Amino acid sequence: MANTADFKNGMVLDIDGTLFQIVYFQHVKPGKGGAFVRTKLKNILTGAVIDRTYNSGERVPDVRLERRPIQYSYQDGHFYHFMDLQTYDDIMLNDDVIGAEQLRYLKEGMECEGLVHNGTVILVELPVFVELMVTRTDPGTRGDTATGGTKPAQLETGATVQVPLFIEEGQVIRVDRREDKYLTRV
Secondary structure (H helix, E strand, C coil): CEEHHHCCCCCEEEECCEEEEEEEEEEECCCCCCCEEEEEEEECCCCCEEEEEEECCCEECEECCEEEEEEEEEEECCEEEEEECCCCCEEEEEHHHHCHHHHCCCCCCCEEEEEEECCEEEEEECCCEEEEEEEEECCCCCCHHHHCCEEEEEECCCCEEEEECCCCCCCEEEEECCCCEEEEEC
């Protein structure tokens, strides 16, 4: 059990059998009445964010999640196979656990991080910066660099990002997957 004084960003709480991660919290001491803590909690499985207020000193059940390195191996129908890099076990997950926005950047052999609760992987986190090859893009028009123009480029995983005009097919680029943003050539 955790006290409201123990709250910190990233802490995982068990609320009515559902796991929530603290995204934001604020201790409030009004002039009249008792102190309380305002929180924004993100459901780990669905990603939904809720607001919850706790009285100061209230006890809440916290959950200890283990982070394990896992490596993506291959896709088999609706299931994605990962290998636990500590035990070398095969972990079979569906796309709900991985998340649709992350699937666009998932590449075979990619090392990810798995959040484990009670021996089961409940969430997969991809690296923030991924290096992928450009498979299709239009040729850049000469002389348009003064405007700082961009063009769409399709990556080897199927994701599409905006890249500068000098990027060509076959080049490897680094992308910030959180913002779908081109960073640099590799």
